[in-house]
Amino acid sequence: AQSVAQPEDQVNVAEGNPLTVKCTYSVSGNPYLFWYVQYPNRGLQFLLKYITGDNLVKGSYGFEAEFNKSQTSFHLKKPSALVSDSALYFCAVREWGNTPLVFGKGTRLSVIA
Amino acid sequence: GAVVSQHPSWVICKSGTSVKIECRSLDFQATTMFWYRQFPKQSLMLMATSNEGSKATYEQGVEKDKFLINHASLTLSTLTVTSAHPEDSSFYICSARPTGENRSGYTFGSGTRLTVV
Numbered sequence: 001a002q003s004v005a006q007p008e009d010q011v012n013v014a015e016g017n018p019l020t021v022k023c024t025y026s027v028s029g030n031p032y033l034f035w036y037v038q039y040p041n042r043g044l045q046f047l048l049k050y051i052t053g054d055n056l057v058k059g060s061y062g063f064e065a066e067f068n069k070s071q072t073s074f075h076l077k078k079p080s081a082l083v084s085d086s087a088l089y090f091c092a093v094r095e096w097g098n099t100p101l102v103f104g105k106g107t108r109l110s111v112i113a
Numbered sequence: 114g115a116v117v118s119q120h121p122s123w124v125i126c127k128s129g130t131s132v133k134i135e136c137r138s139l140d141f142q143a144t145t146m147f148w149y150r151q152f153p154k155q156s157l158m159l160m161a162t163s164n165e166g167s168k169a170t171y172e173q174g175v176e177k178d179k180f181l182i183n184h185a186s187l188t189l190s191t192l193t194v195t196s197a198h199p200e201d202s203s204f205y206i207c208s209a210r211p212t213g214e215n216r217s218g219y220t221f222g223s224g225t226r227l228t229v230v
Contacts, residue, residue: 034218043119043206044157044221090156100147101208101219105156 002027002093006104013081014112021076021107023065023091033074034092034101035065044090050074061085081111115141117209119222126197126229134192134225136207142187143209147219148180151204160205163190187212197229 003026013019025031032051036044048059055067065076074091088108092101116139126132136146144165149157161182162170169182179201181193190209194201204226208219 036221041123041204041224041226043117043223044208046218046220049218098145100159100162102159103157 002031002095002102004091004093004102004104006089006091006107008107009105010108010110012110012112015083016080019078019081019085019109019111021089021091021109023074023076023104024072025074025091025093026072027093027095029095031072031074032094032096033065033067034094035059035063035074035076036090036092038088038090038106047076047089081109083111083113085109086111115209115211115220117207117220117222119207119225121225122223123226124228126227128198128229129196131193131195132197132227134194134205134207134227136190136192136209136222138188138209138211138220141209141211143190144187144212146184146190146207146209148182148190148192149206149208151206151224153204157206160192163207165190194227197227199229202227202229 005024034049035047038044048057050057050067058064063078088106090106091104094101118137120135146163148160151157160175163182163184165184171177184190206224207222210219
């Protein structure tokens with residue numbers, strides 16, 4: 001069965017600094033990896049995904065993530081954080097087909113002005 | 114892009130009553146939809162997989178008689194919380210993606226905050 005680990009409950013970063021939110025995964029076949037962001041009392045907004053191809057994936061709002069097969073990681077990054085990036089971030093994985101997403105526990109990002 | 118509409122966005126009900134939550138794919142057809150539950154400051158836990166025209170598949174520990182799922186058309190799935198109790202209070206979110214687009218991510222509804230008093 002697939003699983004996702006987000007080792008950090010909270011990440012704090014100063015505005016303008018680079019940010020990284022960590023994610024590692026476990027899946028039996030080829031992974032389909034996703035990052036979503038959630039604002040309070042809202043659904044999830046899609047940021048980016050890795051299906052195949054380039055290991056560096058660029059997504060919405062300046063976010064990017066790097067797929068590392070040997071380390072089974074898919075860390076989310078942004079070169080320069082904004083206060084408006086403060087939210088709850090979820091990494092998710094699924095396998096091929098009509099399978100549901102399995103989510104990590106989430107990482108709360110706080111960007112301080 | 115694919116849009117999923119979830120209604121209502123919040124609801125307060127009395128213990129013992131039932132509440133229906135709707136999840137609609139607005140601009141695509143979805144053979145399969147997923148229902149998740151999220152407790153405060155926790156992750157999303159899959160409750161069930163809703164299949165158009167057939168019975169839903171429930172995750173272990175989810176009471177199928179309490180959480181009734183109906184997926185009568187390719188654009189609508191409903192979750193009914195029957196005989197609600199305060200412990201059913203939670204944030205419920207549905208998700209879907211266009212049928213056949215196996216490489217796509219899932220689009221999520223905006224969620225429903227259920228409070229049972």
